[in-house]
């Protein structure tokens with residue numbers, strides 16, 4: 001199948017987990033990929049394997065985002081057809097024990113990063129009258145789960161940003177899709193050290209990264225009216 005042949009996709013957080021699976025699924029559909037993550041080594045390995053082009057950097061850094069979009073314009077002559085905001089961080093801590101730095105960092109990566117990237121791509125998409133922005137949220141964007149103060153604040157914020165975007169671009173030819181998974185079995189869970197009293201979901205009850213990747217493929221290839229996909233595994237928390 002090559003339902004995305006010729007579609008130029010900028011995908012963040014592509015070096016592992018959901019982003020890595022999404023890169024593979026999009027490449028299998030013929031998409032032309034620019035992949036972003038901070039760690040250059042893992043990112044280049046992912047790009048080599050799926051056939052995309054890598055641009056290493058931090059999505060929360062305004063200068064990097066400008067350079068990245070300049071890179072994309074040089075490669076494709078324009079902003080991408082599709083922007084997928086997937087890069088994210090996740091740490092657990094009880095509210096009163098959440099370090100201010102961790103709170104700020106969650107907002108920077110999970111909220112400021114998508115804001116900067118959308119802001120950089122949207123004017124070009126609107127001028128063209130076409131394009132799609134996919135934002136990867138979380139069940140924690142809708143429910144207050146213990147230990148999730150920083151993460152949930154960032155993902156509720158992202159959902160707000162997404163809904164404002166959806167309202168503003170209605171009828172322009174540019175569309176946006178919200179992807180909202182519950183827990184997904186990715187490396188993000190490997191190093192988590194949950195606070196006392198908070199039980200982590202069981203890995204075997206989580207969604208698979210490939211299932212989220214297929215939901216994203218559906219968002220790009222299915223009916224244009226698909227504005228939101230909520231995925232829930234056997235474990236429905238985040």
Ligand SMILES: NC(=O)c1ccc[n+]([C@@H]2O[C@H](COP(=O)([O-])OP(=O)(O)OC[C@H]3O[C@@H](n4cnc5c(N)ncnc54)[C@H](OP(=O)(O)O)[C@@H]3O)[C@@H](O)[C@H]2O)c1
Nearest residue numbers: 013015016017018037038039058059087088183184186188
């Ligand atoms: N796993 C879950 O249970 C779950 C559930 C719901 C939603 N989500 C969401 O799904 C998305 C992907 O999560 P995941 O589980 O696949 O995480 P993951 O396995 O930890 O992968 C995260 C990806 O984002 C990149 N990244 C992190 N910080 C970045 C930054 N500042 N700038 C650029 N890239 C950055 C990472 O590479 P570097 O570290 O090298 O930068 C990596 O490629 C996130 O938005 C997450 O909130 C995950």
